[in-house]
Amino acid sequence: MGGTFLITLREAFEAALLLGLVYTYLDKIDARQHFGWVSLGGALGLAASIAMGVTVAYFSGPLVDLGPDVIAAAVIFLAVILLTWHAWWMQRHARGISGEVERRIEHARRTQRLWMVGLIAFTGVFREGAETVIFLWGLMAEATSAAGWGSVAAGVAGVGSAALLGWMIFRGGRRLSLARFFTVTTVLLIFLAAGLFSTGIGRLQSLGVLPMMAPLWDTSWLLSDSSVVGSFLAGLLGYRERPSPLEAAGYAAYLVVVGSVILGGAWRRPQPATAVRAGASR
Amino acid sequence: MKVLAATLATVMLLAGLALVPLPAGAADQEIPLTIEKNRFEPAEIKVKAGAPFVLVITNKDKSAEEFESKDLKIEKVIAGGKTVKVKVPALKAGTYKFVGEYHEATAQGRIVAE
Numbered sequence: 001m002g003g004t005f006l007i008t009l010r011e012a013f014e015a016a017l018l019l020g021l022v023y024t025y026l027d028k029i030d031a032r033q034h035f036g037w038v039s040l041g042g043a044l045g046l047a048a049s050i051a052m053g054v055t056v057a058y059f060s061g062p063l064v065d066l067g068p069d070v071i072a073a074a075v076i077f078l079a080v081i082l083l084t085w086h087a088w089w090m091q092r093h094a095r096g097i098s099g100e101v102e103r104r105i106e107h108a109r110r111t112q113r114l115w116m117v118g119l120i121a122f123t124g125v126f127r128e129g130a131e132t133v134i135f136l137w138g139l140m141a142e143a144t145s146a147a148g149w150g151s152v153a154a155g156v157a158g159v160g161s162a163a164l165l166g167w168m169i170f171r172g173g174r175r176l177s178l179a180r181f182f183t184v185t186t187v188l189l190i191f192l193a194a195g196l197f198s199t200g201i202g203r204l205q206s207l208g209v210l211p212m213m214a215p216l217w218d219t220s221w222l223l224s225d226s227s228v229v230g231s232f233l234a235g236l237l238g239y240r241e242r243p244s245p246l247e248a249a250g251y252a253a254y255l256v257v258v259g260s261v262i263l264g265g266a267w268r269r270p271q272p273a274t275a276v277r278a279g280a281s282r
Numbered sequence: 283m284k285v286l287a288a289t290l291a292t293v294m295l296l297a298g299l300a301l302v303p304l305p306a307g308a309a310d311q312e313i314p315l316t317i318e319k320n321r322f323e324p325a326e327i328k329v330k331a332g333a334p335f336v337l338v339i340t341n342k343d344k345s346a347e348e349f350e351s352k353d354l355k356i357e358k359v360i361a362g363g364k365t366v367k368v369k370v371p372a373l374k375a376g377t378y379k380f381v382g383e384y385h386e387a388t389a390q391g392r393i394v395a396e
Contacts, residue, residue: 007384057361065367069358131348131359135384138346138362202355208334208371215353225352226386242352 004151007135008158010231011128015045016162017192017235018124020169021185022117025090027170028178034114041121048122049129057134068130069207076200079123080193082116087189088262090182132159188236190259195238198251205244215242310369311335317360318342320385331375331395340365347389351380354393 022038052071056064136155143149173181204210220241223230233239238251315337316323329335341347341360349358349368360366373395382389 003384003386053361056359057364060364060366062367066369131357134346134359134361135348138344138384141362142344206355206371208369212354212371212373214374214376220352226383240352244355247355 004139004154005158005161006228008132008155009161010158010235011132011135012159012162013165013232014128014192014235015042015124016166017169019121020166020173021188022120023166024170024173024181025185026114026117027174028181031114034117037114037118038121041118042125045122045125045129048126049133052126052130053133053137056130057137069203072127073200073203073207075123075127076196076203079120079127080197080200082120082123083189083193083196084258084262085116086120087186087193087258090189091186091262093182186262190255190262191237192235193258194251194254195234195236197254198238198240198243198247201250202244202247205246210246213244213246216245216248218242312338312367315339315391316342317347317382317389320345320347320382320388322380322382322389322391325391327391327393329370329373329393329395332372334372335370337368337370338365339368346384348383349380350383351378351393353378354380356380357383 019038019042023035026032026034026038052068056068136152136159139148139152139155143152173185176184201210205212218241223233223239223241225231225234225239225241230239230241240247243251311329311333313327313329313335315327317339320343327337337349339349339358339360341362341364344362346359346361349356349360349366354370354373356368356370358366358368370393373393375395378393378395380391380393
């Protein structure tokens with residue numbers, strides 16, 4: 001029963017984290033009226049998860065064998081692109097924050113493509129959603145006894161706890177200053193996307209698109225992916241107990257290239273608004 | 283920066299598209315693997331190194347199971363009572379562990395490529 005709770009908590013964690021972040025983000029830029037985009041994205045993600053779960057549970061054949069893996073890999077890379085885009089965008093707006101917050105917010109609202117935020121919510125929910133649906137479905141099929149229904153309850157409680165975690169991120173994020181929230185989230189998203197990128201590479205290896213390789217190291221004795229701490233680190237930072245050389249290289253390359261492009265800008269001062277203000281005060 | 287982001291996006295999209303024309307590999311050997319009472323049968327599978335193969339995994343339990351192998355980078359959910367085929371690329375000689383993620387205490391096995 002405890003295992004069931006942890007499994008669904010683990011599967012729903014990433015979705016909750018992303019939903020919490022994008023809701024907070026919209027709240028921060030004073031665009032609460034656009035919460036609907038996130039809710040719509042999340043709801044569509046849930047619907048797609050259920051559709052996929054039902055398909056896999058009721059049908060079989062080569063398309064059902066391979067299709068979900070290809071879709072999963074595509075969703076992973078789509079999520080990497082979206083998160084990279086969003087992190088880059090946020091960092092651009094977090095620069096020179098000393099200035100007029102309201103103008104920046106106004107600019108953010110005008111230029112941000114809000115459907116992108118909705119799409120982030122969609123990929124966040126859909127990525128592990130189908131698995132959670134099939135898992136809970138199986139539990140319900142088995143639940144003929146009181147203990148069985150206890151497992152179902154534990155599974156639902158796991159998803160609920162993940163949602164609570166997302167809510168806490170929302171509450172906590174609202175208290176941070178705009179600048180700090182943008183910076184913290186940007187860094188978090190870069191790590192998250194780096195981890196996803198390496199997961200995607202691993203999927204391509206298992207699909208035979210990229211060559212299979214022996215793991216570069218094995219730290220399963222130290223910190224297992226499936227332990228509570230390990231799985232949270234896997235979700236947040238992309239921790240792997242036995243990464244292939246390609247996965248590790250992809251992770252490092254993403255961090256170095258994207259990290260320096262996005263965060264590197266933070267140390268420059270190209271913000272025209274800041275320059276003008278600096279000139280005026282002289 | 284925008285150009286860079288767009289380039290990055292394009293590269294990744296292409297990587298995604300590379301997935302579509304997957305080789306059929308009709309002649310790959312099929313190896314059965316059964317899940318029953320949250321255990322794998324057989325728990326050890328011997329395969330030839332260097333030749334891709336197909337695992338035909340049948341879940342005889344009512345509950346779903348996730349075939350997961352960190353070594354093979356495979357995660358595949360198999361709903362209760364279903365059979366799923368999983369293509370495994372050519373492996374170097376060695377031992378590759380797998381587990382049933384939903385019942386990790388009992389569902390364990392390994393593939394030995396030689």
